[in-house]
Amino acid sequence: MAYSCYITFPTTYFAIRAESLLKKEAYSFKMVPVPRSISSSCGTALRCECKDLSALKEFLLQNELELEAYYKLEEIGLRVPNVEELHFDE
Amino acid sequence: MNDQCLKNGNNLNLYFDNAATSWPKPETVYKAPEAQMRQACGNPGRSGHTRTLETDRLLYTVREAVAGLFNVKNPARIVFTLNATDALNIAIKGILKPGDHVLHTAIDHNSVLRPLGKLRRNGIVSVDTVPCDLEGCPDIDFLSTAFRANTCLLIINHASNVTGTIAPLEEMVRMAHGHGVNVLVDAAQTAGSIAIDAESIGIDMLAFTGHKGLLGPTGTGGLYVREGIYLDSLREGGTGSQSEMDIHPESMPERLEAGTLNSSGLAGLLEGIRFIENTGITNIREDEIEIRKYLYNAIKDIDGIKLYGPEESEKCSCLVSFTIDNADSGEVGYILESSYGILCRTGLHCAPLAHKAFNTFPAGTVRLSPGFFTGKTDIDYLVNALQEIKSLT
Numbered sequence: 236m237a238y239s240c241y242i243t244f245p246t247t248y249f250a251i252r253a254e255s256l257l258k259k260e261a262y263s264f265k266m267v268p269v270p271r272s273i274s275s276s277c278g279t280a281l282r283c284e285c286k287d288l289s290a291l292k293e294f295l296l297q298n299e300l301e302l303e304a305y306y307k308l309e310e311i312g313l314r315v316p317n318v319e320e321l322h323f324d325e
Numbered sequence: 326m327n328d329q330c331l332k333n334g335n336n337l338n339l340y341f342d343n344a345a346t347s348w349p350k351p352e353t354v355y356k357a358p359e360a361q362m363r364q365a366c367g368n369p370g371r372s373g374h375t376r377t378l379e380t381d382r383l384l385y386t387v388r389e390a391v392a393g394l395f396n397v398k399n400p401a402r403i404v405f406t407l408n409a410t411d412a413l414n415i416a417i418k419g420i421l422k423p424g425d426h427v428l429h430t431a432i433d434h435n436s437v438l439r440p441l442g443k444l445r446r447n448g449i450v451s452v453d454t455v456p457c458d459l460e461g462c463p464d465i466d467f468l469s470t471a472f473r474a475n476t477c478l479l480i481i482n483h484a485s486n487v488t489g490t491i492a493p494l495e496e497m498v499r500m501a502h503g504h505g506v507n508v509l510v511d512a513a514q515t516a517g518s519i520a521i522d523a524e525s526i527g528i529d530m531l532a533f534t535g536h537k538g539l540l541g542p543t544g545t546g547g548l549y550v551r552e553g554i555y556l557d558s559l560r561e562g563g564t565g566s567q568s569e570m571d572i573h574p575e576s577m578p579e580r581l582e583a584g585t586l587n588s589s590g591l592a593g594l595l596e597g598i599r600f601i602e603n604t605g606i607t608n609i610r611e612d613e614i615e616i617r618k619y620l621y622n623a624i625k626d627i628d629g630i631k632l633y634g635p636e637e638s639e640k641c642s643c644l645v646s647f648t649i650d651n652a653d654s655g656e657v658g659y660i661l662e663s664s665y666g667i668l669c670r671t672g673l674h675c676a677p678l679a680h681k682a683f684n685t686f687p688a689g690t691v692r693l694s695p696g697f698f699t700g701k702t703d704i705d706y707l708v709n710a711l712q713e714i715k716s717l718t
Contacts, residue, residue, distance in 0.1 A: 245576040247370040251385040268373025
């Protein structure tokens with residue numbers, strides 16, 4: 236089973252700021268509309284490979300970004316995927 | 326420095342009303358809104374498609390540019406508004422609570438006087454006005470004794486739109502902070518023309534418009550709110566976020582930005598700020614001081630013309646206010662346009678208390694506000710016109 240991970244943001248400002256900062260680095264990611272199976276304040280989310288999630292999260296937090304939540308979703312096309320909200324020990 | 330006469334060819338229409346709105350704009354300011362509407366017109370924060378994202382990126386860039394201009398570290402503390410009046414209303418009505426006391430200055434514009442007047446008449450706040458001297462400078466001694474236990478806010482007009490007089494911002498901010506009072510600065514007349522380091526000075530809130538010194542389109546402006554200040558929202562509505570809730574989002578800047586933003590206008594504002602960055606705000610200021618000196622010195626020698634505001638151009642923004650003995654200011658303005666093609670502003674300039682201080686109420690003054698694109702030959706032509714008009718009285 237293939238999975239993607241998502242970072243959600245409290246506002247569009249932080250989503251675009253994340254994109255702006257990450258573009259200058261070598262991270263692989265994409266800004267996408269938030270899947271409806273996820274609850275998010277902001278309509279745009281960051282999608283990445285799950286193996287990169289931790290590094291992306293650390294980079295963004297170091298740059299004082301406000302992040303909302305982290306999710307792991309099955310890649311199953313148009314069908315509603317199983318969603319797992321990820322929690323990190325801060 | 327460019328020359329309006331040459332720029333406009335033979336179409337003699339000399340613009341001396343930059344304190345109302347700046348003109349001409351840099352070419353890029355005219356083009357950017359059209360390009361934004363044609364090529365990247367999505368509703369920011371809403372749909373998540375390419376055009377939305379492009380518009381989100383534009384707004385992010387404008388926010389960064391504004392933050393850079395005022396030396397604000399966190400661009401999320403910049404809120405876009407319709408203009409300075411809108412920003413001042415959001416700040417004043419967002420911070421004041423029943424029972425608060427407010428201090429403001431006599432050179433304030435109606436964009437401050439009227440919101441305060443309404444709150445005062447409704448019994449919500451008490452208000453004291455810091456008087457100003459004959460040159461338009463706020464009375465610091467008065468201010469030093471005016472703070473009360475319930476004073477919540479000091480509003481400072483960075484520069485008078487009647488005389489151009491620049492307020493002693495740093496000193497007034499220090500005094501307010503010494504009493505634990507927040508400061509709201511009205512930078513309508515100075516943003517883009519005079520450097521403002523909001524964080525170094527310790528400005529708590531800064532209201533600005535986009536269409537004057539920042540050289541952008543009308544309908545643009547903003548409010549800087551420092552970290553730690555919580556403003557109650559003036560309006561609530563769509564943001565594209567947390568749509569399942571009937572509570573407006575708390576996070577800045579969206580908390581104070583309900584409804585679709587003027588993204589095409591802000592595309593133009595970005596180009597105005599880019600022009601200022603490329604030219605250098607210090608160079609702009611030096612040019613404007615020079616042109617104001619030239620204008621002031623030429624007019625002060627005309628017998629029967631009374632000038633208001635400081636003689637030293639370093640002490641004011643780029644404008645000159647005057648009256649002609651025995652002449653109606655409105656009529657002077659009419660003749661300047663109808664006979665000479667010179668556009669200026671006459672009357673009270675939405676600042677009635679300032680005119681009371683200068684003894685020019687209710688007749689008002691004639692205000693000439695050249696800008697970065699005004700040339701000395703434009704001023705020579707204007708001064709000749711004034712001499713001819715004076716000879717009619």
